[in-house]
Amino acid sequence: MKNKKAASKTLDFFQKTLLLITASVLFWLSNPNIFFEDGLGWLAWFNYLPVFFLIRKCNIRQSILYGAFYGIISYGLYGYWLNTFHPLGLIIVCIAYMIICALLFVGLKWADLICIKNGWLLQFVCVCAYEYLKTLGFLGMSYGVTAYTQWKFTTLIQICSVTGVFGLNLLVIFPSAFLFSLISKKQAKQKLIHQVDFERKSHISAYVKKEKALAVNSLRLTYICGLTWAALFFSTLIYGNYVVRQPVSKKSVTVAAIQNNDSPWKNGIEEYSRNVKNLIQLTEEAQSLSSEIDFVVWPETAVAPSIIYNYDYGNDVRRFMLISQLLNFLDENNAVFVIGNSHEVEFRGAEKQYYNSALVFESGKNVHPPEPQIYSKMKLVPFTESFPLKHTFPSLYVRLLNGGSHMWQKGDEYTVFNYRGLKFSTPICFEDTFSTICRQMVLNGSRCFINLSNDSWSKSTACQHQHLAMAVFRSVENRVPTVRSTASGVTCIISPTGKIEKIAPEFCQAFVIGKVPLMNENSQTVFTKTGDIAGMAEAVLGAFILLIQTIVVIIKKILDKK
16 A cells, blocks of 8 residues: 555655746747747747646646746746856846745645636736836846747737737747646546546436536636637737738838947957957948948947046046047948947046947037947846846955946936937847837837947857747837847847848848838837736736736635635
8 A cells, every 4th residue: 555655755756846847848839939030939838838738737836846846947048148247147047947946836726726627727827927027127138028929920919019028928828727727627527527427326416517518617717718718829820910010101211220249258458459450341341342321230239338427537548549530430421320339427426337238420510529328227137237236236246346247327218219200219138038128218209219238258159049929029029120239149129020030140340231111100009009918917917816806715615614
């Protein structure tokens, strides 16, 4: 007897572990990864299937443990490239998701317990709510949202111009919940049928009869939900096909996006001078191929010394000479330049402040002296660019600085630039992974995103394609084009429907030249007008149903005691 129990426990542990590993690997492979640079997006439709089965097998305590391991394994595999920047970065992310996913699994288990027959529907809503909520706050990041895996399916993702990425999330996550419900309910139904057959021989049990009827009704609800999803899915494809066939504006400007393949770890005036020289050379090569280039874009912090500060106040002769050389080149050039710069501001009697900025120059207008329009990054990367608890944890703050972190000041304005008929904004680094930031830029009047980024530190194609996948959705949501100029990839031009029109090879010096349409200033998508209502609705609905069902269970227990 003891041997049978031990064998049963061993088998149970093996099944749970297998489900845990399968769920983590599905999440990893569905996103851009070390083996498949674009990710296997079709796997995302089944990402949560093993999670739901794992939850069913666990009790509350076990769900905490398996949730914690799911967070560590899945995000450890997904974000392995953080280790290149600093092992502490990967550790922080894994710890964060260890806690977040432990809470998620507890919530899913509680939903399973309080909604015995149709808990799968509540679990489905809770998963969608989790994926929205995890993007909020200081630690919030959009990396790992399921719908981003569909970035290559241009027709499907057009629905995001109405619902945003979290509306598409409903479509992509639902099949996991549906298949879980279908499989588990069919198994339960078969079990009840056997019970009925057995008890028919010895006076059939009314209870078993009732349970069989409930199982049939519950299975019928699953089919109805499945048919509703199928109708929505095909409607989405029809809508997407209609959108991608719509003509875009015939008016356009020509943009050259430069990729300098610069290492962010190398410092010093010699390195800065070499890099500016390369940027100028690549620009001249691009302009030799096309004399009609209206805009030239250089990546995030492509010019390391502060252009304005070193020109106006700098006492380093070599830096001043470098900036003067750069300004002379800009003033002799006919194109509008968008340049990533480490912008310094000095106030009397106060510490110097540093901003990760985009500077826009136009010859004959704001080059000599340098008086460019400026946008400074507003969403800073946690722990590497911003650490609000530096006075509470000074030792950790020092350790972060010693590890290569560069703390920036936060910008305070969603700047919209207007040059040569193109109204554009410049989300910097991972700002284009946040729908709220880019949406606000469009509400302010922007009709094009020019993203300046530097993912070269990751030395990872997977990292760069994960970032690119999210950038595609910003164009689709707001129906505006995107130009990306990156240090090593992915430098490209994205159409308003999310199609990648031009793309440069990664980890090399390169550039892309392409036409960017001038979009109608008066047109805004439903998403631009309403925002992430789908995500907010999922969070509110999940919390509301959980609360109501919990109250019902408590009241029922009180009445049963009486």
